[in-house]
Amino acid sequence: MNLIIVKYNAGNIQSVLYALERIGAEAVVTDDHEKIKSADKVIFPGVGEASSAMRYLKERGLDVLLKSLTQPVLGVCLGMQLMCKYSEENDTKCIGIFDEEVKQFKPTDKSIKVPQIGWNNIYNLKTDLFKGLADNSYCYFVHSYYAALGAHTIATTNYVQPYSSGLHRDNFYGVQFHPEKSAQVGESILKNFIEM
Structure with missing residues (x-):
């Protein structure tokens, strides 16, 4: 199994590697186009800020590459948001795999952090x-x-309002939560992805 984690300037890669190790899977971290194209599965993680992450991806042509992939791809947290068409975070045009837009939580109740x-x-x-x-x-x-609820929503979570905690279109999947930090449930999701 040739499993690739896309390397770009948005952290949390180490915790994804540890989680994969726990379920007996090994991954290579790379931004090499040929290696990514030839992978069986691709994980696109992310923690950080949308506009600087998109700038980095564009500079290296990774935005176009990711959109062209035909094998299963899993976006995690910021990775999933960048796979949407637009993010309110610094007014960022994203990769556009999913039609959903990414918006900022705006609670009217001050007790919601x-x-x-x-x-x-x-x-x-x-x-x-x-x-x-x-x-x-x-x-x-x-x-x-x-990410707002939309045609590609495959999991819903409620915080301030219901939103997409999972998205799917063709060979592309995304989750807003961190499977690598979600104990047994997260490990099951990573296993399911690897076994697709």
Whole structure:
């Protein structure tokens, strides 16, 4: 199994590698176009800020490359947001795999903190990415921006309002939470992705 993690200037790659190790999978971290194209599966992680991440991807042609991939691709957190068409974070045009727009949480209730940090449940689960998982399983989130509900939503979470915690289109999948920090549930999701 040739598993690639896309290398770009948005951290959390080490924790993804550890999580894969725990389920017996090895991955190579690279931004090499040929290696990414020839991978069986590609993970596109991300923690950070949308506009600087998109600038880095564009400078290296990775935005065009990612959109052209035909093998299963999993975007995580910022990775999923960058796969949408637009982010309100610094008014950023993104890769455009998913039609959804990424917006900032704007709670009217002052007791609701932004960013959302911690465990929350995912429900209305669709596709084999969530095979074997119960509705309302808990995952770990850290984010101030969210993808709106839309045609590609495969998991929903409620914080301030319902939003997409999972997206899917063709061979592309995205999750807003961190599977690498979501205990057994996260490991099941990574396993499901690898076994696709």
